[in-house]
Amino acid sequence: MNPMGIFGGTFDPIHYAHLRTAFELQQALRLKEIRFLPAGNPPHRDQPLADAQLRLQMVQLATAGQAGFVVDDREVRKEGPSYSVETLAELRHEYPDRSLCLIVGMDAFLSLPKWYQWRELLQLAHLVVAHRPGWRAPSASCWSIAAPVASAICTSRERAASISTPSRNWRFRPPKYVS
Numbered sequence: 001m002n003p004m005g006i007f008g009g010t011f012d013p014i015h016y017a018h019l020r021t022a023f024e025l026q027q028a029l030r031l032k033e034i035r036f037l038p039a040g041n042p043p044h045r046d047q048p049l050a051d052a053q054l055r056l057q058m059v060q061l062a063t064a065g066q067a068g069f070v071v072d073d074r075e076v077r078k079e080g081p082s083y084s085v086e087t088l089a090e091l092r093h094e095y096p097d098r099s100l101c102l103i104v105g106m107d108a109f110l111s112l113p114k115w116y117q118w119r120e121l122l123q124l125a126h127l128v129v130a131h132r133p134g135w136r137a138p139s140a141s142c143w144s145i146a147a148p149v150a151s152a153i154c155t156s157r158e159r160a161a162s163i164s165t166p167s168r169n170w171r172f173r174p175p176k177y178v179s
Helices: 016-028 052-063 084-094 106-110 118-124 140-145 147-154 157-161
Strands: 006-010 033-038 070-071 101-107 126-130
Touching: 006 016, 006 084, 016 033, 016 052, 016 101, 016 126, 033 052, 052 070, 084 101, 084 118, 101 106, 101 118, 106 126
Parallel strands: 006 033, 006 101, 033 070, 101 126
Antiparallel strands: none
16 A cells, blocks of 8 residues: 655754654554655745745755655745645645555644645545644543544544554664754
8 A cells, every 4th residue: 555644844944853753653654655745835834934945955854864754845846835735635646546644743733724625634635643742632621622623534443453553663863964
């Protein structure tokens, strides 16, 4: 099946937590690749400090040499806002038989109903929610915050059963930066 992880973001800048999260999810979900997609013009965030080309270069340098890490520049090349639903639709067209897994942090998950055509995302890819420091899953008493998203998601027991715990002997080595 060769499942593909889709890891979009502003990456302003990309940092160790992005890389560690991607690596651990790659291992845990047995993803053939993690595709990093720096947003050219992110519609849900303030204007990035670094321009899109510089952020793309930072992602390329940070992921170089890591097996299964691929950098995709389509959102940087695109005119106008970088909408995840449009990128996923393109990827779904290019890879009709591959399982696509959209990786988001808990903060993004909780704000998903504010995203452009967010319900369509769930038709195009599996949603993988990663822990993010400072953010917690809603407790049962306040689940209404995420209820619009939760009601739109069908959980796949088969997929959940295939997830294994990542090894503690992970081999990711952060790149050495040269000035």
